Amino acid sequence: MTALLSIRDLSVRYRRDGAEVAALNGVSLEVEAGERLAIIGESGSGKSTLALAIAGLLARSAKIGGTIEWSAGQLQSSHSFKTSAGPLLGRDIGFVFQDPSSSLDPVMTVGKQIAEVVNTHLGLGWSQSLARAKTLVERVRLPDPQAALRAYPHQLSGGQKQRVAIAAAIATAPKLLIADEATSALDTIVQAEIVALIRRLVAEDGMTLIFISHDIALAATLAERIAVLRHGELVEVGATEKIINAPRQAYTRALLDAHLGLDAEPLLDRQGALT
């Protein structure tokens, strides 16, 4: 497999109340083209910071060290990207946030906001952009796509809004989709539906997926590989089955135990396959 991006010795510090907070410390990680990688860890472990750094979305005030390099040919532009170089083009990376309301414009219809992404990043004319928005709304299986295109975000449920946010994120056919706690605000059934949607879209479009979650069980249902962050450091990375069956770190074991303590559902069936 080819690496889509190589993260080398990445460190990020924020300033808060006059003091520095180390959010990431010496993180090195390769992301393979076409893989589904989960990044897990407790709240505050640095997951969002890593996602934002990859997308070039960190606040300017953040102090960044190390590099994030993209392989030549894997992206349309920017074959070598340093973390300090600013955001990457929106068309190469799709980003889905936890709260769809924060990424959707409340006073613009769903159809127009998806079309606007297409129009801005792909340079298609407005009628072509609207046509593409319709296809996208169908692809994310919003009920009654025609009505959905005319709806405003507040007229949709949380799960439906997240479907719209996903449609907008994949509108430019990005190589990489980053979902940062994209299902955390949803109830369990809707969460499972959104995970299934992400899995299908990633497979259909051959995207690379970085799935950020505090929930190791949820991450295991989607990812082929899991990276574990703790206090801003990457403590373990490996194939999902290995991480679930034989974690090397006590911290990973504790994350697994926390899941088992809360939920009687086994993570693995008797054959060792993920249930």
Ligand SMILES: Nc1ncnc2c1ncn2[C@@H]1O[C@H](COP(=O)(O)OP(=O)(O)OP(=O)(O)O)[C@@H](O)[C@H]1O
């Ligand atoms: N903009 C910011 N300014 C100051 N400190 C920040 C900022 N963003 C994050 N931090 C701090 O950096 C550390 C890592 O935060 P980050 O949000 O990356 O973790 P996380 O694992 O995504 O947590 P959560 O799941 O709660 O979002 C935390 O100590 C957090 O308080």
